[in-house]
Amino acid sequence: MALVLNEEQMMLKESAAGFLTQKATVAHLRALRDSADERGCSDDVWQEMVQMGWAGIAIAEEFGGLGYGYTGLGLVLEQVGRNLSASPLQSTVLVSATLIAELGSGSQKEQWLSPIAAGEKRVSLALQEGRHHAPEQTAARAVADGDDYLLSGAKVLVLDASLADAYIVIARTAGEAGDSRGLTAFLVAAESAGIVLSRSSLVDSRNVGTLTLQDVRVPAAQVLGEVGGAWQGLSRTLDIANVGLASELLGLSTEAFERTVAYLRERKQFGRVIGSFQGLQHRSAELFAELELARSIVLQALQAIDSGDEQLPLLASAAKAKLCEVAQRATNEAIQMHGGIGMTDEHEIGFFIKRARVVQHTFGDYNYHLDRFAQLSGF
Amino acid sequence: MSDIEQFRQETRAWLEENCPVAMREPVRGFDDLYNGGRNPEIDHPDQKVWCDRMAERGWTVPHWPKEYGGGGLDQEELKVLREEMRRITARSPLDSFGISMLGPALLHFGTEEQKLEHLPRIVRGEIRWCQGYSEPNAGSDLASLATRADDQGDHYLINGQKVWTSYADKSDWIFCLVRTDNSGSKHEGISFILFDMDQPGVEARPIKLISGSSPFCETFFDNARAEKKNLIGEEGKGWTIAKYLLTHEREMISSFGAPPKKSVGQMAVESFGADTSGRLANSILRPTIARYQLDTLAFGATMARVGDEAKAGQGLGAASSIFKYYGTELNKRRNELNLAVGGEVALGWEGEAYRDGVISRDWLRSKGNSIEGGTSEVQLNIVAKRVLGLPDA
Numbered sequence: 125m126a127l128v129l130n131e132e133q134m135m136l137k138e139s140a141a142g143f144l145t146q147k148a149t150v151a152h153l154r155a156l157r158d159s160a161d162e163r164g165c166s167d168d169v170w171q172e173m174v175q176m177g178w179a180g181i182a183i184a185e186e187f188g189g190l191g192y193g194y195t196g197l198g199l200v201l202e203q204v205g206r207n208l209s210a211s212p213l214q215s216t217v218l219v220s221a222t223l224i225a226e227l228g229s230g231s232q233k234e235q236w237l238s239p240i241a242a243g244e245k246r247v248s249l250a251l252q253e254g255r256h257h258a259p260e261q262t263a264a265r266a267v268a269d270g271d272d273y274l275l276s277g278a279k280v281l282v283l284d285a286s287l288a289d290a291y292i293v294i295a296r297t298a299g300e301a302g303d304s305r306g307l308t309a310f311l312v313a314a315e316s317a318g319i320v321l322s323r324s325s326l327v328d329s330r331n332v333g334t335l336t337l338q339d340v341r342v343p344a345a346q347v348l349g350e351v352g353g354a355w356q357g358l359s360r361t362l363d364i365a366n367v368g369l370a371s372e373l374l375g376l377s378t379e380a381f382e383r384t385v386a387y388l389r390e391r392k393q394f395g396r397v398i399g400s401f402q403g404l405q406h407r408s409a410e411l412f413a414e415l416e417l418a419r420s421i422v423l424q425a426l427q428a429i430d431s432g433d434e435q436l437p438l439l440a441s442a443a444k445a446k447l448c449e450v451a452q453r454a455t456n457e458a459i460q461m462h463g464g465i466g467m468t469d470e471h472e473i474g475f476f477i478k479r480a481r482v483v484q485h486t487f488g489d490y491n492y493h494l495d496r497f498a499q500l501s502g503f
Numbered sequence: 504m505s506d507i508e509q510f511r512q513e514t515r516a517w518l519e520e521n522c523p524v525a526m527r528e529p530v531r532g533f534d535d536l537y538n539g540g541r542n543p544e545i546d547h548p549d550q551k552v553w554c555d556r557m558a559e560r561g562w563t564v565p566h567w568p569k570e571y572g573g574g575g576l577d578q579e580e581l582k583v584l585r586e587e588m589r590r591i592t593a594r595s596p597l598d599s600f601g602i603s604m605l606g607p608a609l610l611h612f613g614t615e616e617q618k619l620e621h622l623p624r625i626v627r628g629e630i631r632w633c634q635g636y637s638e639p640n641a642g643s644d645l646a647s648l649a650t651r652a653d654d655q656g657d658h659y660l661i662n663g664q665k666v667w668t669s670y671a672d673k674s675d676w677i678f679c680l681v682r683t684d685n686s687g688s689k690h691e692g693i694s695f696i697l698f699d700m701d702q703p704g705v706e707a708r709p710i711k712l713i714s715g716s717s718p719f720c721e722t723f724f725d726n727a728r729a730e731k732k733n734l735i736g737e738e739g740k741g742w743t744i745a746k747y748l749l750t751h752e753r754e755m756i757s758s759f760g761a762p763p764k765k766s767v768g769q770m771a772v773e774s775f776g777a778d779t780s781g782r783l784a785n786s787i788l789r790p791t792i793a794r795y796q797l798d799t800l801a802f803g804a805t806m807a808r809v810g811d812e813a814k815a816g817q818g819l820g821a822a823s824s825i826f827k828y829y830g831t832e833l834n835k836r837r838n839e840l841n842l843a844v845g846g847e848v849a850l851g852w853e854g855e856a857y858r859d860g861v862i863s864r865d866w867l868r869s870k871g872n873s874i875e876g877g878t879s880e881v882q883l884n885i886v887a888k889r890v891l892g893l894p895d896a
Contacts, residue, residue: 127808128815385891400894405887412886413825420804420822442797449794495782498793503768503783 125427127420129199136196139176140203147172148209150472156210157329163287164331165210171243179217180241183225187237194364194429198371198422205375208479210330212246215283218368219361220247223292226357227309227349236290236311247311248288250279250335251358257488259294259358260304264337266295273297273347275310275318275340281486285321285333288314293337297352304355309348316340328475328482362487363440367425369483370440373447374422376483377454378415380476384408384458391463404461411450411457418450438500441493448490451480507579514587521556522593523549529592536598539628541675541701557596558627564602567610572623600669601625601632605678608695608748612736621697633700634752635665635679635722636745643881645680646689646742650724652681652696659683659696659734661704661727667875671707671720674700679729684739695741698729714867715852715860752876753827767837768792771844788843795836802829821890828882831872838866 129137148169156164173179182197183189190196197218204213221240224233224247239245253263264277275295282291291312299306312319318340324332349357385408388399398404425443428436455477459466466473484490504512525547530536537543537550545551557563560574566581567573576584606625609618624630641648650663661681671677677700684692700707704727709717736744768783771792776784783789809822841862842849849866851857873879887893 126811126815127804128811128817385893388893396896397894399891400896402884402896405891405893406880406883408891408893409828409883409886412821412891413829416822416825417798417801417805417829420808421801423808424804442800446797446801494790494793494797497797498768498783498789499781501766501768501793501796502781503766503772503777503789503792 125431127423127427129423133195133199136192137199137203140178140200141206143172143176144203144207144209148204148207148211150208150475153208153210153329153475154472162323164284164329165212165287169209170211173211173213174243178213179243180237182217183221183237183241187225187233188241189237190241194367195423195426198368198426201368201371202375202378202422205372205377205483206379208376208475212248212284212287214365214368214372215248215288216240216246219249219283219365220292222364223249223309223357223361224311224348226361227354232311232348245289246284246287247290247292248283248285249361250282250291250293252281253277253279257485257492259307259362261301262294262296262307263301264293264295266297266308266310266342268297268344269341271344273308273310273342273344275312275337275342277337279335279337280324282333282335283486284331285335286323286331290314291319291335292348293335293340293342294354294358299352304359306352307354307358308351309354309358310342311346311348312337312340312342316342326482328479330479330482332482360436363436364429366440366444366487366493367422367429369486370422370425370443370447373451373480373483374415374418376476376480377418377447377451380454380458380473380480381408381411381415383473384454384461387462398461407457407461411454414450414453418447421446438497441488441497441500444488445490445493445497448484448493451484452490455480507583510580511583511587514584515590517560518587518591518593521553522588522591523553525549526553526594526596527592528594530594535594537594537596537628538599538631538670538673539597539601540631540673541629542673543628543631544673553594554596554628561626563597563628564606564626567606567622567626571610571618572626597628599625599628599631600634601630604634604748604751605632605697607751608678608735608744611747612695612744617733617735630676631670631674633668633671633674633677633722634748635668635671635677637667638664639666643878645745646693648680648682648693650679650681652683652694652729654683657731659729659731661696661698661724661729663724665722665724666710666719668707668720668722669718671700671722672709674707676700677705677722678735680741680745681729687739690742692739693741693745694738695735695744696729697733697735698727702727704728712868712871714864716864716868749877753882766796767840767844768796770841774844774846791843792840795833795840799833799837802833805829824882824886824890827877828873828879828886831869832879834872835869838869842866 177190178200180189181192181200182194185191221237224236236245251259266273266275275293277295291314293310293312294307295310296306297308318338320336322334324334326332388404389397391398421443425439428439458473459477462473465471526549535546537554539554543551554563561569561572562574565574565576565584569575602625606622609621636645638648638650650661650665652659652661676697678697681694681696682692683694704725706723707720710719710721711717771783771788778784805822809820813819845862848857849862852860852863
């Protein structure tokens with residue numbers, strides 16, 4: 125497939141940019157943060173996104189989506205990254221709808237994907253337990269009890285936790301921590317007895333929560349896919365999720381870079397603009413080169429999702445690792461090159477470095493994915 | 504049968520009949536490439552046979568127009584020819600600076616008479632060309648070149664010295680940047696001229712490199728004669744042509760780093776072994792290799808993307824400005840890793856056990872990649888100024 129955007133994709137990218145730079149900017153994020161908004165995003169903005177079809181952008185047409193594929197969703201997420209726009213797009217659309225499409229039965233897809241595409245339901249994945257992303261290490265337990273399962277365990281980094289109508293909880297029905305077999309995905313209603321949700325306050329001020337589950341009763345009909353067989357679908361979902369997050373990081377890094385270069389062109393010291401100093405010019409030019417590589421590997425990985433390329437696991441880890449590296453460098457340079465003003469809360473550049481680190485960490489950071497990339501490359 | 508399908512069948516049949524068996528063996532290195540010229544270096548007699556047969560159809564430069572000796576093939580036919588050559592692993596029949604550098608400049612800037620005189624001889628591999636650009640005091644700052652061309656009516660007399668002239672000792676003609684005027688700014692007064700190297704006023708002395716090879720020369724001109732009809736473009740306007748050609752050269756150098764068949768990671772596993780999880784049994788080296796391979800993958804995707812964007816009519820993106828810089832830096836990283844992985848064997852210089860030092864010599868040669876054709880630092884200056892719009896100091 126040609127590594128190039130077609131006309132339809134270019135239009136999608138432009139319309140996403142046009143909408144988000146009006147309705148969901150860094151200023152909006154600041155307002156949500158400063159008002160300690162419990163929801164962490166605006167329902168009105170989300171409903172407008174739904175009306176534009178974004179909630180169903182990668183959902184098949186038979187389930188009420190646009191069937192537009194992940195390249196389309198990635199282009200939207202890139203603009204989301206540029207504007208630091210807060211919405212349930214990542215938790216519900218990128219991750220949960222994908223996992224339901226991967227693992228769910230026909231009737232489960234009917235039941236969940238159509239309402240997601242229509243903006244009527246929000247779903248979030250409850251996966252991580254320890255400090256680091258390590259899905260095989262899942263220790264949360266699900267024990268059969270008649271026609272039901274009883275779930276117990278603790279989950280962190282549940283995105284948009286307080287907005288979710290349901291969680292997809294990954295729990296172990298067999299095996300020991302470290303086994304990829306024996307993991308099962310449960311669709312659990314958010315109001316189920318035995319779930320305690322506490323809102324976490326993370327550095328990016330987004331809506332994230334911690335779940336504690338104590339003997340939460342879930343009917344067997346709410347199992348997604350095979351009991352003990354969630355791994356394959358979960359693994360592919362995580363690949364897709366990481367490519368989506370890489371798209372967000374691409375937008376975020378590009379925006380931080382462009383704002384920094386604009387600053388270098390206007391800030392004067394020693395009687396001249398600081399962008400005329402070669403020390404800063406070369407660092408900027410190197411970063412530009414890295415951003416171009418980042419853009420290419422993200423597009424290649426997005427296309428690999430849509431074309432069913434069997435190289436997706438390698439490309440997903442490549443894209444996430446590269447974007448973690450580039451985002452870290454771009455945001456660190458953004459603060460340094462802005463100097464003192466970059467350290468102030470009043471200036472917007474600080475929002476970029478904060479969001480970047482959370483996205484980098486989510487579903488595996490640089491170290492996790494570089495290791496996985498090396499393993500999948502045979503060394 | 505469609506025209507293109509017929510072209511494919513005819514091409515396949517002709518190649519089968521005319522490509523000598525020895526020319527279906529892959530080249531082992533630069534030395535195996537055939538460069539033509541008045542006194543061609545011939546390792547195998549079939550090199551010249553293959554070149555002559557292809558040249559007769561214009562297929563040594565299949566995309567040049569027929570009136571200048573080229574093959575006159577359109578994009579579709581060109582693709583078919585390349586595919587059919589690849590099918591039988593046919594070697595390129597002729598590689599030369601005439602094809603890759605002077606030709607494009609002549610097609611763009613030359614007069615009809617100049618094209619008719621020089622291009623067909625390039626196609627036939629009759630003349631081997633070298634490039635006279637750098638001087639001892641004009642490297643990165645190429646425009647400060649001082650080699651003089653004095654007007655003598657119908658010809659110029661050339662005096663001065665060039666350096667880093669690739670294969671000047673083996674070349675027949677030179678395309679050369681000379682100063683015809685000293686009165687204006689350094690970019691003005693430069694002219695682009697062609698002349699014969701086989702004359703008393705020209706001397707080329709090979710320079711031995713740290714890698715032990717001598718692909719470059721110092722070239723001296725002492726009242727060398729250049730005919731005025733071989734001035735390309737207007738007198739004093741040669742800098743435009745020079746810049747045009749440098750772009751071509753940078754694209755060539757950035758493609759040196761094409762990854763070989765076996766990855767560094769796989770070679771490292773052969774060298775150090777792996778643990779029970781399959782991870783390289785050198786936990787310090789492993790992430791360095793992984794980063795290199797990741798960047799190589801992303802760089803390859805970038806070259807593909809820029810090509811695809813150009814084909815889709817979206818223009819040559821700003822990303823192309825990083826090719827020379829990034830490609831050569833990657834190649835240097837690769838060569839350093841070859842040393843780390845190879846250990847003692849990689850340090851060999853001579854002898855069968857060391858394959859005559861191929862690893863260490865390539866490693867040393869790669870250091871020049873980020874110097875020749877515009878240093879990495881100059882490339883970064885260009886990106887900063889032209890792409891990012893940062894002002895001059």
